[in-house]
Amino acid sequence: MSEQIQDNYREVRKKINETCEKVGRKPEEVTLIAVSKTKPLSDIEKLIDIDVIEFGENKPQELRDKFDEISTPVRFHQIGHLQTNKVKYIINKTVLIHSVDSIKLASVIEKEAAKRNIFINVLIEVNYAGEDSKFGVSKDEVLPLVKEIADRFRHIRIRGLMTIAPFVENPEDNRPIFKGMKELLLDIKSQNIDNVDMSILSMGMTNDYLVAVEEGATMVRVGTAIFGERQKKEN
Ligand SMILES: *Cc1c(COP(=O)(O)O)cnc(C)c1O
DSSP: OHHHHHHHHHHHHHHHHHHHHHHTOOGGGOEEEEEOTTSOHHHHHHHHTTTOOEEEESSHHHHHHHHHHOSSOOEEEEOSOOOGGGHHHHTTTOSEEEEEOOHHHHHHHHHHHHHHTOOEEEEEEBOTTOOTTOOSBOHHHHHHHHHHHHHHOTTEEEEEEEOOOOOOSSGGGGHHHHHHHHHHHHHHHTTOOTTEEEEEEEOOOTTTHHHHHHTTOSEEEEOHHHHOOOSSTTO
16 A cells, blocks of 8 residues: 555556646646645655655644654745744744735734744735635735835845636636736736845646646645545534
């Protein structure tokens, strides 16, 4: 059974590489983040055995606990919603916070980072489809938020954008969202805002990561296709 996770990872990576070739991108432009939320450390270790280092967690406490318990250092991404009172748990344990969507959250990240004299890489989470159930800012709010964070917070480095696309039966239905996200990224990049480096586009999950790669994702976050189904659906 244990090799199943390794085989799954290799299969996902292979499909990403083939898709890159198909659309004329370089496979190394796309980072595969193995989303290990709710899964035990032993599952993460299976992947460490085949040299995987990028992992994603959505709950800050879980990221913190796994970071503290793991024997081999890996790169943990905070991909889920982050409440301001949880920032301190993960501030020095994550390589990238994918889910910044307010000045309030950014100001707490700034404060915690300044205290420790470190710099924090973040993405702005965009609720592109405008779903009520989702966190993230609307596409019109992205540029003002980027400008304000870049202007006010010295310890935060904005590296790009992230979105969680709607769950759809047919991944093609999300193609316009992924296209729109790429346009938004390029649009903001073209403004050459000081202290902002719009190079990362985090989008695509088990159901739609290949469409996201075709449309320019530089990070895909894949859980189920690698680790199998999770206990609780909403996780
Ligand atoms: C759970 C989760 C994923 C991975 O979802 P799968 O459908 O299992 O691949 C990706 N991104 C975020 C933010 C998540 O919470």
